[in-house]
Amino acid sequence: MTAVERTQREPGDDVLIEVKHLKMYFPVTSGVLVQRTVGYIKAVDDVSFVVRRGETLGLVGESGCGKTTTGRCVLQLYRPTAGSVLFDGEDLCSMNGRELRGMRRYMQVIFQDPYSSLNPRMTAGDIVGEPLLVQGLATDRRAYRERVAELLSLVGLRTSMADRFPHEFSGGQRQRIGVARALAVNPQFIVCDEPVSALDVSIQAQIVNLLEELQEKFDLTYLFIAHDLSVVRHISDRVAVMYLGHIVEIAGRNAIYATPLHPYTKALLSAVPIPDPVIDTQRERIPLAGEVPSPLNPPSGCVFHPRCWMATAECQQVIPELREVQTGHFVACIHAPGYGSP
């Protein structure tokens, strides 16, 4: 057991999801007749974290950092290349298709795009009711209809809307349908994959509030994936920051926003504009040079070193592991205070 596993999961902790050394490599093939693998896109590269029952873990990072892939691997929508995902102690990675289908009663997902995530040929009622049919949760026709109506009103839609098709709804309303679908099976755990980033600003808050209310009501556990750091701070209990397939920092919400330890987290936070010209101009800014390297050919050592202003020669060689430097605050940077020798 590495330090990560030991300390992230403390005795007596009520851990619902435990992800250990998760790797998702997408093969890149080439060749004319016989396809052979010429390389891998390391979308997720050795990621470990836990999600405790009832909490929201925020997962942030820029596009292409592997946060969405991580979420899909946790749910086994992609079968990971390596590593394990324990749901209440049971390893999802070793389950077969049938066993996994059974597990879908307990874990669900909400997608980013409210347009492509709803089948345009099904009515809102059918979309919300489908999980009930698939999981055999509707005993009869009446119970089914009542449950669908209940779910729709739960997410703030009128039950009379059940017969409408997705294109008759606005973006925010569609996202509510997506939430209702996820709730249908009474899950314990929901992966929220950028659930508000495709919505208008004034609608985002509606959905965030809805997710929070539902969490309280049904004692839900969320893995909340987003690139908007302000929203993540609002909704999460703990936050993990990803960069190029790695988790570079995990800490409690207050700790990570008040005292970020990883240089990438610092830069990311400083880049978020504040809607107040006076405060915004007074903040310290850490401009990041360059762009995110290709996950096909990631840099050696610490993947962030080519853009890091603190990088030393050592950073090019050593892959920093995630270490606990303060209670509950993990960071993967050899220059972080309290990190110790690499």
Next chain:
Amino acid sequence: MATLLEVKDLRTHFFTREGVVKAVDGVSYAIEEGETLGLVGESGCGKSVSALSIMRLVPDPPGKTVGGEIIFDGQDLLKLPDSEIRRVRGKQIAMVYQEPMTSLNPVLTIERQLTESLELHLAMSKTEARREAVRRLEQVGIPDPERRLKQYPHQFSGGMLQRVMIAIALSCNPKLIIADEPTTALDVTIQAQILDLMKNLSREYGVSLLIITHNLGVVARYADRVNIMYAGKVIERGTARDIYRHPSHPYTLGLLNSVPRLDLPRTEKLDPIEGQPPDLMHLPAGCAFRERCRFAIARCAQEIPPLRPVSAGHLSACFVAETLLSRAKEHAA
């Protein structure tokens, strides 16, 4: 400062089979020389259409500018013949678009796309234009410009392409650059790079900037003055300080309250604007925001509130603007 561009009572409508969409319906604003003006609103509020109307680039059909004036350099752009407006486009007023990936021609080299406006507007020779193109790419921070010129758009990342777009926009030393959601398609760290670059260059060359965005944070940092749009109209205008510190329209207030902020303590609950944005084809009588508004009074259902001053340089299109303003000032104090 002198006024560079004045949009007066602009009306651009889309004539679709289902009905007339009044995307821009009586919008007025002015841009001073050297100023950065923000135009903020949610999708479908008409902010992009108003900018495209300035350049007369609204696709027709179905779009048509049915009324108003756009005074630039003493002449009404809407009345110029086609040959004259082409002399304004790219030379006097240039644009940076939202999607750098699709806004550059995939089958032409960066060089061709950079040099063509130089050759057209500044009558440069091929070699001169090439030299200038290299200089411009350097200026926007693209390493190895000589090699990059020979490449095609798909060989660039999104951030790099937006730099190229800025280089193209700057190339003929325009007086005004219109940036339509220039960073929406980019990551937050890249977004900061691009906005800083635009702001620095505009300061250096005294170019006016019109930044169109849905992100209140983006304009707070960069804009001198801000216009807030809702349902085809400007509903509030003022300095960035006015707008963010003393919002005096319920919509602006709602927008500011609904986004969680990193600089303030975390609140238990977000405070969203309830309801959905209105359907531009069937706008209700009176104020378009009335149905979502917490401060609505009976009058709001009958008349459209005009945009009027509430303090020096600060305008609001709300009947209860004064109440909101004094509340905001109390709150700030």
Next chain:
Amino acid sequence: MAEQSGSIAVSSGVPIRGLMPGGAIWKHISRFARRKPLGAFGAVIALILIIVAVFAPFIATHDPAATNGALVYAPPGSQLLLGGDQLGRDVFSRLVYGARVSLYAGLLSAFIGASIGMVVGVASVHFGGKTDLIVQRIIDTMMAFPPLILAITIMAALGASLNNVVIALTIAYIPSAARVLRSQALAIKEMDYILAARAIGASHGRIIFRCMIPNCLALYIVLVSVFLGTAIVAEATLSFLGIGVPPDVPSWGGMLNGAAQTYVHLAPWLGVFPGLAIAIVVFAWNLLGDALRDVLDPRLRGTW
């Protein structure tokens, strides 16, 4: 921000207008007619064709097979509405019965060809991997055979008969149908709602029949309507060449067999009316197909 209201979904990339189930069908038809007058015109002609084909015995004025020595090359209008042919048979009645052949061959081959193509395309995408690769290779190679050549070859092997024409045309349509529907299925497979279906534990069958097929249907209908037009031409071509339906069966193509060489001096109308019939019917089908495509799936514009 992709917030969108109204009835146009942009980002889903999948047809959403039209094809609504339920009793609203008449409302849709009348709306279609208002928005696409040319398409409605095409639909009316298509309907007339169907009526003529179904009620041919009541519409025809003569027995299409009856020969009459006195009416050989009779000019139109005299005793026979559209004149007589080289055996003195009534051209008009033969045209009426020919509509049956055209419609039978067109409808069956378009329908079966597109259906098999859909099954192949969707299944290939669903199973993916090596299966998809092999299917793709075979489709690509089949596409190198011009459909008419494929049909002629098959007719050469099978011999002239109406049902053989249907078989030959069906086989000729499968590759292009499979190709078009495969790419549609590929696009659908990338949609989040497929992932959502997997996330709720939906079975493979459910994903194929509730998600993939319904979203291919618009394209399928468009495809059938387009194939139908080309199949009518193809049947006529085969019959014109003398390898389609047997010469004694009245068919539009067969009526033109040898026209260019034989009748030009004696009876030019023999070369005109059947061609006109084909042209009008196919023109109408194309108008209808175009309109259907615009309404059901605007992205397909210009793909054939």
Next chain:
Amino acid sequence: MQAYIAKRCLLFIPTLLLATLIAFLLLRVIPGDPALVKLAGETGDASFTQAELHDLQVKLGTDKPLYVQYGKWMWGMLQLDFGQSMYFEEPVAQDLIDKFPITLELTVLAMLIATIIAVPLGLVSAIKQDTPADYISRFISIAGVALPNFWVGILIVYFLVLFFAWMPPLGYANLWEDPATNLQQFIFPALALGFFEMAFTARVTRSSMLEVYREDYTRTARGKGLAERVVILRHALKNALLPVVTISGFQFGRLLAGTVVIENIFMIPGMGRLLLDSVFHRDYTMVQAIVVVITVSVLVLNLVLDVLYGWLNPRIRYS
């Protein structure tokens, strides 16, 4: 780009093999035994003895298993021996060498006529969208797609005979020896043959151009102040023609197939007519050989077009 071309070329070989296999199976699997068909005659009821059948099977080589037959046939084709005609009982290769150039000339001519008229027609239609010019061009293209090529052929013959007392020329004049007569012979058939493709290409060009008109980069080009002519010629045209290049492989195939019809109407002694005659004579070896020639021509053209497409599209050129 080199890798792309190499990949295309490598892919060409298995595709070619597969194509010959399909051509072979089409005629061998469906009808059963060619010897049986040949002996049974047109109506299928001619009488013959088992011994006769066996002799013929041995002669035609159809007594051996299918894979042996295919192997032999392929091996022969590699040495340019396309087999023995079942009807004329002489090698089919000579016939093909004589007739293929005639058909190819007709096809290429038709393709040229179609493309030269269609592309400008489609462009004008798109540029002048919803003007009378657009309506006329759209009418031509929708009507053109509806007119069967054999009927267009018949009408042209009628027109020529009735108004100019023209007769289909007997005998064939070689393009290189007597270009004037040759073109006189070919221009009308090529027109009839290319009519459909002209209409089709015009439609594709129009819709592709309209598509490009909606692209962001066209707006960018206008936003630079470029004249409409430059926007069209420099920015839109190349993008708009990419789909036109893609479809021309299928068009070429359709035109080759169309020669079967047109050569019969205009009495041109090409491969298309030979194919039809062979079908009537149940000359399977000949039919097979012609199908292979046509398919391989299409495949070769597709290969060329792939390379051209790669050259036109920098996304492919630089990847």
